[in-house]
Amino acid sequence: MKILKRIWPYLLLLTITSIYFIYLLNDSRYFFYDDFTGFTFVVPRTYLEIIKDSLFSRDVDRHKITGYLVTKLIYNLAGLKVDIYFFSLFLLHTLNSFLLFNLLKRLSKKTLTSLFLASVFAWRFYLW
Numbered sequence: 001m002k003i004l005k006r007i008w009p010y011l012l013l014l015t016i017t018s019i020y021f022i023y024l025l026n027d028s029r030y031f032f033y034d035d036f037t038g039f040t041f042v043v044p045r046t047y048l049e050i051i052k053d054s055l056f057s058r059d060v061d062r063h064k065i066t067g068y069l070v071t072k073l074i075y076n077l078a079g080l081k082v083d084i085y086f087f088s089l090f091l092l093h094t095l096n097s098f099l100l101f102n103l104l105k106r107l108s109k110k111t112l113t114s115l116f117l118a119s120v121f122a123w124r125f126y127l128w
Contacts, residue, residue: 009105009115010098017094017122025086038064042072097122 104114
């Protein structure tokens with residue numbers, strides 16, 4: 001019972017992100033035009049070129065450097081298998097929601113407020 005008391009917010013966040021992710025897969029909102037741009041940017045480049053071009057080129061979105069590197073890693077490991085991209089998207093967004101919940105809980109000491117804000121973040125984060 002003590003363990004359940006500690007992990008219930010994480011289980012709820014996992015449930016929320018799972019439900020929303022399934023909704024996105026069924027509603028076909030998970031693929032945006034910039035996904036094509038990301039592939040055309042990362043596939044011909046090495047990791048070092050991605051970092052260099054992301055930092056010094058005006059033609060690249062600098063805030064997406066981590067996303068570009070993750071996309072390149074997944075592309076090198078799995079090619080164009082869509083399932084792997086969706087799973088990594090789900091995993092990264094869920095872990096980010098957990099991290100945000102932990103941060104907010106440490107700052108505010110309020111579990112429900114932190115859970116609510118992390119849930120809103122999880123929902124909005126998929127749309128970025």
